[in-house]
Structure formats: structure tokens, C-alpha cells
Amino acid sequence: MTEVSKLNRFLGIFIDGIIAYIPMFVFSFIAVLAGIGIISHIGWLLGIGYYLLRDALPGGQSIGKKIMKYAAVKQDGSSLEGDYATSATRNITLFIPLLDAILVLIDKPRLGDDLAKTRVVNK
Numbered sequence: 001m002t003e004v005s006k007l008n009r010f011l012g013i014f015i016d017g018i019i020a021y022i023p024m025f026v027f028s029f030i031a032v033l034a035g036i037g038i039i040s041h042i043g044w045l046l047g048i049g050y051y052l053l054r055d056a057l058p059g060g061q062s063i064g065k066k067i068m069k070y071a072a073v074k075q076d077g078s079s080l081e082g083d084y085a086t087s088a089t090r091n092i093t094l095f096i097p098l099l100d101a102i103l104v105l106i107d108k109p110r111l112g113d114d115l116a117k118t119r120v121v122n123k
Contacts, residue, residue, distance in 0.1 A: 002122045004070040006105070009120065015064030016054055020047040051094065055080045056087035061123070075117045090116035 027043025054062035060079030061071045072080055072090060080087055090112035093100055100110040113119055 004068075004120045004122055008068045008070055012062070012064035012068040012070060015067055016051065016062050017064075019063055020051045023047050023050075052088045052091045053084050054087065055090065055118075056082055056084045065123075069123050070120055071123050072113070072118050072120050075119060077121075080118065086116045086118065090118050 023046035031039035060081035093112040
């Protein structure tokens with residue numbers, strides 16, 4: 001399995017960001033129209049939930065990774081499909097602004113990959 005290009009990783013993350021943002025936007029819009037602010041929290045929970053658990057989706061790939069044809073896998077090469085704990089562990093660090101982006105740019109594994117003992121490979 002070959003290394004995933006930085007461009008493909010960026011595009012996959014960008015696509016996943018858009019997908020996570022959709023429920024946040026929709027529920028926030030509904031909350032404004034209905035005048036019930038608590039509704040917007042549902043969208044935020046769905047978006048954050050997608051971002052944390054996205055690598056455990058069927059096929060072991062987030063939607064962005066599937067489109068860009070790469071996947072996060074365990075160090076032994078096995079899929080993360082259904083492994084929500086490992087997916088959450090590797091993705092929780094994405095909520096620390098810029099840390100993982102800087103590590104990837106200097107050719108280091110993401111902190112999340114180190115914590116969860118995962119790597120990113122082409123499919």
C-alpha cells in the first residue's frame with residue numbers, strides 16, 4: 001500500500017468537513033426560523049459525531065476518503081470498519097487547531113494516528 005498524497009488527504013478532509021457542516025447549518029437555520037436555539041445543538045452533535053466516527057463507517061472509510069480513494073487503517077493493515085473507539089481516538093485531535101495540519105505538512109504522522117496506532121493508505 002502506497003502513501004497518500006498531501007493533496008488527496010486535504011481534499012478528503014475538506015469533503016468530510018463539508019459533510020459535517022451540512023447538519024450544523026441545516027439545524028442552525030431551522031433553529032433561527034423556529035426561534036428555538038436548542039435545535040442548533042442537534043446539528044452540532046451530528047456534525048461532530050460524523051467527524052469523530054467517520055473512519056468506522058461501512059467500508060472503514062469516511063465519505064471524503066472513499067471519494068479520494070484512501071483509508072485510515074490499523075498498523076497491521078486491518079480496517080477500522082465498526083471500530084468506533086479507534087476512529088474517535090484518531091479524530092479527537094482534529095479539534096486542536098492546526099496541530100495535525102502542521103505535522104502532516106512536515107511529513108510526520110498525525111497525532112491522532114500515533115495515539116490510535118493507525119496509518120493512512122491508498123485504496
